[in-house]
Amino acid sequence: MSCVHYRFQSRLTYDSLQFEGLNITVGELKRQIMRRERLKFCQLKISKGQTDEEYTDDDALIPKNTSVIIRRVPAAGLKSSNRRFVGHQAGPSAKSSQTGDSSLLSLEQLLKTENLAEAKASEEDKLKAVMYQSSLCYYSSRAAALLRLSASGGAQGFPAASCWRWTTQTERES
DSSP: OEEEEEEETTOSSOEEEEESSSEEEHHHHHHHHHHHHTOOSEEEEEEETTTOOEEOOTTOEEETTOEEEEEEEEOTTOOOOOOOOOOOOOSTTSOOGGGSOTTSOOHHHHHHOSOOSSSOSOHHHHHHHHHHHHHGGGSOHHHHHHHHHHHTTSSOSTHHHHHHHHHHHHHHHO
């Protein structure tokens, strides 16, 4: 039995694939690796382990006891499923109800609204109100006031966190 040692680019260790004969074609190696690793909607690029030279022809022969590196590539015609989360950036570039549209509710009014789904406000302000309302039951009345202050934009950034620490310390002492 002959074998080819392969590893994916993201892995540290090599796996071995056994075959009959002195050589294996690149196409057959790809099929066996995809079957063994249970890969479906991707293509494999195979390159030599020592020289990083890529095998481009599926009929090329790979000699036994060779080390190769495998790279997964999305199949042609399919879009990549990698989606990246884009975090919220607070500041002057963030859109909120302060954009000048008088028909939208302010954040302070949204904090008191029961049905946020049908409220006329920006999505960002609705999300802030949902976050505030869902966490109210976990805080004391002082902490809720600080949370309301930070949600409405009264406290920017870290002062709310330091006030929260001070509030919880004073509540523990009393």
